[in-house]
Amino acid sequence: MTPLVLGPTAIERAAAPELVLAAVRDALIAHARGRTTVPPPLHLQFPEAGGDCHVKAGWVTDASDFTVKIATGFYRNPAAGLPTNHGLVCVVSARTGGIRAILDDGGLITARRTAAAGALVTHAMARPDAATLAVFGTGEQARLQVEWLARLRPLDTVLVHGRSQEKARTLCGQFDALGLHARPAPAGEAAAADMVITTTPATAPVLRAGDIRAGAHVTGVGTDMPHKNELPPALFARAALIATDDHQQCLDHGDFGRAVRAGATADSSDTPVGLLLERPVERPDGAITVADLTGVGALDAALASAVLRALAP
Amino acid sequence: MTPLVLGPTAIERAAAPELVLAAVRDALIAHARGRTTVPPPLHLQFPEAGGDCHVKAGWVTDASDFTVKIATGFYRNPAAGLPTNHGLVCVVSARTGGIRAILDDGGLITARRTAAAGALVTHAMARPDAATLAVFGTGEQARLQVEWLARLRPLDTVLVHGRSQEKARTLCGQFDALGLHARPAPAGEAAAADMVITTTPATAPVLRAGDIRAGAHVTGVGTDMPHKNELPPALFARAALIATDDHQQCLDHGDFGRAVRAGATADSSDTPVGLLLERPVERPDGAITVADLTGVGALDAALASAVLRALAP
Numbered sequence: 001m002t003p004l005v006l007g008p009t010a011i012e013r014a015a016a017p018e019l020v021l022a023a024v025r026d027a028l029i030a031h032a033r034g035r036t037t038v039p040p041p042l043h044l045q046f047p048e049a050g051g052d053c054h055v056k057a058g059w060v061t062d063a064s065d066f067t068v069k070i071a072t073g074f075y076r077n078p079a080a081g082l083p084t085n086h087g088l089v090c091v092v093s094a095r096t097g098g099i100r101a102i103l104d105d106g107g108l109i110t111a112r113r114t115a116a117a118g119a120l121v122t123h124a125m126a127r128p129d130a131a132t133l134a135v136f137g138t139g140e141q142a143r144l145q146v147e148w149l150a151r152l153r154p155l156d157t158v159l160v161h162g163r164s165q166e167k168a169r170t171l172c173g174q175f176d177a178l179g180l181h182a183r184p185a186p187a188g189e190a191a192a193a194d195m196v197i198t199t200t201p202a203t204a205p206v207l208r209a210g211d212i213r214a215g216a217h218v219t220g221v222g223t224d225m226p227h228k229n230e231l232p233p234a235l236f237a238r239a240a241l242i243a244t245d246d247h248q249q250c251l252d253h254g255d256f257g258r259a260v261r262a263g264a265t266a267d268s269s270d271t272p273v274g275l276l277l278e279r280p281v282e283r284p285d286g287a288i289t290v291a292d293l294t295g296v297g298a299l300d301a302a303l304a305s306a307v308l309r310a311l312a313p
Numbered sequence: 314m315t316p317l318v319l320g321p322t323a324i325e326r327a328a329a330p331e332l333v334l335a336a337v338r339d340a341l342i343a344h345a346r347g348r349t350t351v352p353p354p355l356h357l358q359f360p361e362a363g364g365d366c367h368v369k370a371g372w373v374t375d376a377s378d379f380t381v382k383i384a385t386g387f388y389r390n391p392a393a394g395l396p397t398n399h400g401l402v403c404v405v406s407a408r409t410g411g412i413r414a415i416l417d418d419g420g421l422i423t424a425r426r427t428a429a430a431g432a433l434v435t436h437a438m439a440r441p442d443a444a445t446l447a448v449f450g451t452g453e454q455a456r457l458q459v460e461w462l463a464r465l466r467p468l469d470t471v472l473v474h475g476r477s478q479e480k481a482r483t484l485c486g487q488f489d490a491l492g493l494h495a496r497p498a499p500a501g502e503a504a505a506a507d508m509v510i511t512t513t514p515a516t517a518p519v520l521r522a523g524d525i526r527a528g529a530h531v532t533g534v535g536t537d538m539p540h541k542n543e544l545p546p547a548l549f550a551r552a553a554l555i556a557t558d559d560h561q562q563c564l565d566h567g568d569f570g571r572a573v574r575a576g577a578t579a580d581s582s583d584t585p586v587g588l589l590l591e592r593p594v595e596r597p598d599g600a601i602t603v604a605d606l607t608g609v610g611a612l613d614a615a616l617a618s619a620v621l622r623a624l625a626p
Contacts, residue, residue, distance in 0.1 A: 002318060002320055002417060003318065003401065003415070003417055005315060005316065005318060005415075007315055037357055037358070039355050039356055039357055040355070041355070042352050042353070042354070042355045042368060042370055042381075043352055044350055044352055044370055044372060044379060045350070046372075046379075046407050048375075049407060049408050049409075051407070051408075051409075051410050053370070053379070053381070053405065053410065055355060055368055055370060055381055057355055057357055057366070057368060059357060059359075062361075066357060066359075066366070068355075068366070068368055068381075068383050070381050070403055070405070070412070072405060072410025072411075073410065074408075074409050074410040077409055077410070080409075082409055082411070085410070086405075086409070086410045086411045086412055087410075087412070088316065088403070088412055088415075090383055090401070090403075092366065092383070092385060092399075094359050094362060094364070095362050095387075096362075096364075096387050096390055096393075096395055096399070097364050097366065097385025097386065097387040097390070097398070097399045097400075098385075098395070098399045099383070099399055099400070099401055099417075102316070102318075102401075102415060104315060104316055104412075
């Protein structure tokens, strides 16, 4: 039997915000509760072509499916008119091992599970009255994080900080079209927002810990490899509450691990983000909170399975 | 662009013996020469369903494609009338990261690369005049190892040793139909053949080292996980030449590693099998030789690429 191949149009239609937010929330809670299987990812490097490949697998315990996700990034592709990223998600039965479907999703599942995780965690950890949001970065995740958080709470002002003024202005234009009040901002001003989300591929901190205000919340979603770094160790030293999407993974290659190795916080100072989604977070007035999200394979599994259920019940 | 999906019929037609033997020989040599990239595999276990999933990737350095292979084994499937194994091989461009094709091969690529590797190595390491072959096991690999070795050299007699007499007789009938003289044999008699190939999922040795004759060659292809074991440590102690398809992998979960841990041989006593395919093997009269093959992802890559080139040039 030829495996079912689902294309990006069908997947995008199925991966509506309500479905994605519910699947990602449940998967983050399951992961925090130890009810997932997420083996260490497999990596391949292609130095001559400037490329890499990551294979991540994940299973929410007792779910009927698990997934294997293949994702490539070849960073010289744009010069040849090709997209940087390619990949697919393979949905496999956890009952029989049969290949249920191949989701030819153009990276949509990763993008939306990352957006949903960032928005859910930022919404859960920020003060209920926090209304100014700053985003660092001007790429797809910068746009999605803002759009998805705006689904969860009202946003008075959106500040966009990017290395390219032009890209920051373009993104602000897109936010304005959604009815959000957005403008480009320098790093210091952006870091002083009620809520800060960093979405860059930076290899050194994009903000200064001293610029974060008392009572603010910061979520980092960009650091997913050992050489990357968005949030400074000093921010973790100031934080009253630190949350990670996967303790070991964030220690290995997240901003949290970098802060632990710098001596800015203890390696047991973090709380699984999933636990913070179950009930309202108790945060002292003036506390700074930080979330380090490195991306968990169980979210791919949960979202891909939900999409497949919607498309081929 | 929807990925190209190739089915088992087309793949089987393309994976003709000449193509497979050439691709596997080249890949074993490249691997021995350090010209491959084979990251540690990714594993998932499904204890309640009695299943597991292995993801292996491989690249022959400078080849235009690499592969990611997903393989599942759910051992209670036959009771439900389903095949035990499922999987696919994804061929990815090593130039752009684009998904070139999905080979829905029903395990054929793994089966044929394993058969080709076993036959090539056995043929290269055995005495030129060795003509009696014993195979331990009665499954698909038992059949393939004999058939493929028979392509490389004449076989006077084939002895089949299996736990099931009935399966051993059925397999002998299939060999007879190919013009081979085959008969079931007890373990002691089978172990005394000129060439011995073990193809079982055994977890304890299937033969006694003392039954192997001076001048004989033994190839093990069944041990691919830490809990499996086909060849006894004492056989490695008797061997004048030990070959492995991947030093680290055979140390980790091959019969070679078990022999090293038992103190029967040194952990530096092995030679990469690929080096033995480049020129005739010099073996003293009466020497016993052993090959431990655990399966290398670079072979999947080489064979899948060759199949894709044949089908979609």
